Amino acid sequence: MSTLKAVRGTRDLLPPETELWNRVERTAREVFSRYNFGEIRTPIFEDTSLFARGVGEETDIVSKEMYTWEDRARAQSEKAQSLTLRPENTAGVVRAYIEHKLGEAGLLQKLYYIGPQFRRERPQKGRYRQFWQIGAEVIGPTSAGSESPLRDAEVLEMLASFLDELGISGWRLEINSVGSALDRPRYVAALREALAPVKHLMCEDNQRRAETNPLRVLDSKDPNDQELINNLPKIADYLDEDSKAHFAAVLAALDACGVPYHVNPRLVRGLDYYTRTTFEFTHGGLGAQNALLGGGRYDGLSENIGGPKAPGIGFAMGEDRLILTLQAQAEQQATLADYYIAPLAAELNPAALELARELRRKGLRIEVGDGSFRLKKSFEVANKLAKKIILLGEDEASTGVLTVKDFATAEQTKVARAELA
RNA sequence: GCGGCUAUAGUUCAGCGGCAGAACGCCGGUUUGUGGCACCGGAUGUCGCGGGUUCGAUCCCCGCUAGCCGCCCCA
Numbered sequence: 001m002s003t004l005k006a007v008r009g010t011r012d013l014l015p016p017e018t019e020l021w022n023r024v025e026r027t028a029r030e031v032f033s034r035y036n037f038g039e040i041r042t043p044i045f046e047d048t049s050l051f052a053r054g055v056g057e058e059t060d061i062v063s064k065e066m067y068t069w070e071d072r073a074r075a076q077s078e079k080a081q082s083l084t085l086r087p088e089n090t091a092g093v094v095r096a097y098i099e100h101k102l103g104e105a106g107l108l109q110k111l112y113y114i115g116p117q118f119r120r121e122r123p124q125k126g127r128y129r130q131f132w133q134i135g136a137e138v139i140g141p142t143s144a145g146s147e148s149p150l151r152d153a154e155v156l157e158m159l160a161s162f163l164d165e166l167g168i169s170g171w172r173l174e175i176n177s178v179g180s181a182l183d184r185p186r187y188v189a190a191l192r193e194a195l196a197p198v199k200h201l202m203c204e205d206n207q208r209r210a211e212t213n214p215l216r217v218l219d220s221k222d223p224n225d226q227e228l229i230n231n232l233p234k235i236a237d238y239l240d241e242d243s244k245a246h247f248a249a250v251l252a253a254l255d256a257c258g259v260p261y262h263v264n265p266r267l268v269r270g271l272d273y274y275t276r277t278t279f280e281f282t283h284g285g286l287g288a289q290n291a292l293l294g295g296g297r298y299d300g301l302s303e304n305i306g307g308p309k310a311p312g313i314g315f316a317m318g319e320d321r322l323i324l325t326l327q328a329q330a331e332q333q334a335t336l337a338d339y340y341i342a343p344l345a346a347e348l349n350p351a352a353l354e355l356a357r358e359l360r361r362k363g364l365r366i367e368v369g370d371g372s373f374r375l376k377k378s379f380e381v382a383n384k385l386a387k388k389i390i391l392l393g394e395d396e397a398s399t400g401v402l403t404v405k406d407f408a409t410a411e412q413t414k415v416a417r418a419e420l421a
Numbered sequence: 422g423c424g425g426c427u428a429u430a431g432u433u434c435a436g437c438g439g440c441a442g443a444a445c446g447c448c449g450g451u452u453u454g455u456g457g458c459a460c461c462g463g464a465u466g467u468c469g470c471g472g473g474u475u476c477g478a479u480c481c482c483c484g485c486u487a488g489c490c491g492c493c494c495c496a
Binding site: 316318382391405 | 422423452453454455456457486487488489490491492493494495496
């Protein structure tokens with residue numbers, strides 16, 4: 001095969017599908033702006049160490065899924081800089097927050113982004129090497145209230161509203177608390193201790209996880225190990241009083257606004273920076289990739305990458321997966337143009353274009369045919385592309401009264417061109 | 422990164438060691454200022470790429486690439 005193709009894991013988005021993408025993005029912008037979020041756009045590549053320090057050296061994302069290269073050294077004496085296509089956007093947003101000293105404003109920063117991310121994984125339905133995320137972060141100094149459980153609940157309520165407004169039905173919110181930066185190591189130690197005598201009874205994957213990342217044992221799907229897992233210590237029992245109160249306050253606020261949720265004590269997430277609240281919105285029908293979006297609180301992230309204390313909470317949605325879900329729910333119909341203008345002779349093409357210009361200026365969606373087409377062909381094409389056809393013959397051009405046929409009703413009328421709408 | 426399934430027309434797919442098939446779509450006609458419906462006719466193509474076996478390979482074998490499913494992980 002010598003013909004060039006989009007590289008593995010990347011793809012072209014074409015009309016009419018792009019219409020759906022635009023609708024998703026437009027809805028996100030509208031909903032987020034009602035919560036007073038502003039848009040941030042960060043570079044698509046960053047210094048590699050941002051992700052190593054921010055996301056976590058030991059995470060799968062950083063250890064094996066990044067697109068990293070050595071940039072050319074700027075001078076002989078200089079070492080080449082290691083750059084990486086961003087595998088997620090939170091680290092970049094927090095880097096920008098630190099770099100521009102946004103915390104000095106003393107206010108909460110509420111930022112959203114829409115853009116491509118890159119991970120080198122094996123492609124599958126709903127999983128691509130270039131994929132799109134819509135995400136948002138609420139971050140700021142503690143004095144601005146960035147640590148308040150109200151912020152967690154507001155973000156979750158916003159997400160529920162967004163999914164509802166978009167028309168995604170059947171989503172499920174799972175929520176958990178993984179504790180503070182102090183709670184977590186205590187729990188992991190307890191988990192290791194509890195796993196030691198029983199791990200040899202578990203599947204190979206879990207035996208490995210018990211060593212490398214005991215938290216991951218919790219979301220194992222292996223049916224034979226479920227009973228053993230259910231008997232392991234619960235994170236809830238290792239939360240300190242502050243973390244417990246925080247989690248209870250988040251749930252109480254969700255109850256107050258009527259957002260349905262399921263507490264899932266086994267929900268752990270893969271990025272190192274999460275503290276306290278973690279959550280996922282899932283949807284059936286996405287196969288193994290059932291997470292529509294995921295997120296959580298990251299109270300220590302800013303300090304991890306050398307910034308001031310700036311607790312925050314955020315999420316990332318898989319836009320590709322939102323689109324797949326919407327497409328599965330209802331086959332997206334191509335949107336039809338309002339009018340198809342059919343000039344009846346090639347000499348009338350300029351007049352047709354001029355008429356199109358007039359109608360487009362009124363905000364109408366117009367397709368222009370070609371006078372060299374036979375009328376039958378014009379009708380066939382028009383019927384596929386537009387709601388109505390405008391016949392532009394000698395009579396119509398000279399009198400300014402157009403012949404308009406509506407495909408839905410098969411009704412044909414004469415309309416003065418000024419009255420077209 | 423690991424395991425499995427798949428790759429034939431624009432699309433969805435059938436097929437067989439010996440001339441490349443169907444449906445839908447497309448093009449033309451029945452209808453030269455009237456579409457959809459119907460009928461008649463037509464064209465679909467490096468059978469993913471490379472190699473091997475064979476008189477002969479789209480078919481069998483090997484490699485590669487890509488997609489899908491599962492795992493890992495995540496959005």
